[in-house]
Amino acid sequence: MLRPRIIPCLLVHDKGLVKTVSFKSPKYVGDPINAVKIFNEKESDELMVLDIDATVAGAEPDYKLIASLAAECRMPLCYGGGIRTVAQAKHIISLGVEKIAISSAAVENPELISRIAEEVGRQSVVVVLDVKKRMLSKEYDVYVHNGRKNTKRNALEMAQQMQALGAGEIVINSIDNDGQMKGYDITFASRIRDAVSIPITILGGAGTLQDIEKLLGACGVIGASAGSLFVFKGTYKAVLINYPNVVQRDEIIARALGK
Template sequence: MLRPRIIPCLLIQDSGLVKTVRFKDPKYVGDPINAVKIFNEKEADELIVVDIDATVNGREPNYKQIAHLAAECRMPLCYGGGIRTPEQAKRIIASGVEKVAISAAALEEPQLITRIAEEIGRQSVVVVLDHKKRLLSKQHDVWTHNGTRNTKRNVLDVAAEVEKHGAGEIVINSIDNDGRMKGYDIDLAMELRKAVSIPVTILGGGGSLEHMGEVISVCGVVGVAAGSFFVFKGPYRAVLISYPSAAQKDTLILSALKLH
């Protein structure tokens, strides 16, 4: 039986673990490998790791670091950052990663999604859509390159398009809510769930288990991801890696699904 997934999302910059607020002001958190070890012990459902500078700097994925992460990780691992070809995706999957995440390259060339899916399987292709609400409008535009380039395209339209081209999963990430820990964009999550038939993961704004439960209660079986919630503690954002216990997670999911 499929169950909602609770997913830590880790950002890498200059080989270190960082966390941003609204895609700006990255704060150093620590060593990504140490974080993976802790999430192993806490039996996280899945892990998303994104190199936030690879695409912006036109750099290839850091294959050595990816291999180290994959070797250490005992849960399904999704890696994104700098992937622009099927060959790069195949190399990352061969290192032990379960899924690859693409964003800017997929929007520039939608056929790339199809080509990668043909090489590694549709279930291993994740498209990440970073979005921001347009001023004085209900529309959420998709942005790329760490939120510096606006495609001026509606995130729901783009989601339907990438599904058509072979994406196996979609992650929507709210730039407005990133790092603020004040809750997810529930309305958009509901709209996305209705717009596509493939698995979706909601990211951006998670600050409590209650926030995650709200998403599950309205969307059902989805992935709910967060960054700050899993690496910071308290109002002063002290670094502390955490993850709900199995009992906490089961209680959250069962309660939320009863409301769905």
């Protein structure tokens, strides 16, 4: 039976682990491999690692880093950053990564999703949509290149298009809420949940475990992802890798789903 997933999201910049606020001002928080080791010990449900340099720089994925992450990781691993071809996607999967995440390339070349899904299976294809609310509107636009370019494409419609093309999962990454730690955009998360039938993961805004519980209570069996929540601790945001233990996770899910 499917159950909600609580997913740390790690951002890689200049080969280090960083955290951003509204996709800006990356703050160094440690070494990616060390972070993976800690999340292994804490038995994380899944792990998402996004290289925020590769696409903007037009660089190849860092296969050496990916191989190291995959070799260390004892949980399902999703990796994104710089993936623009079927060959790149297949190579990353061959390194031991369960899912590949595509963002800018999926928006700019949607047929790539279908081609990759045919080669590696749609269960391994994740489309990350970086979204931002339009001024004086309830609608959201999709942005690319680390939130620098507005495609002026409707986020709900694009999620549905990606599902039709063969995406196995949609990640909604909120630019407005990134690093704010004030809670998820539950209203839009619920709209996405109603718009597509494939698994979704919501990223951006979690500041407490209660925020995750509220999200799952509103949307049910989805992925609840967070960055700052799992790398910072306390009022002054001291760097400390953390994650709820199995009992805490079960309690969060039980309360959220009313079980």
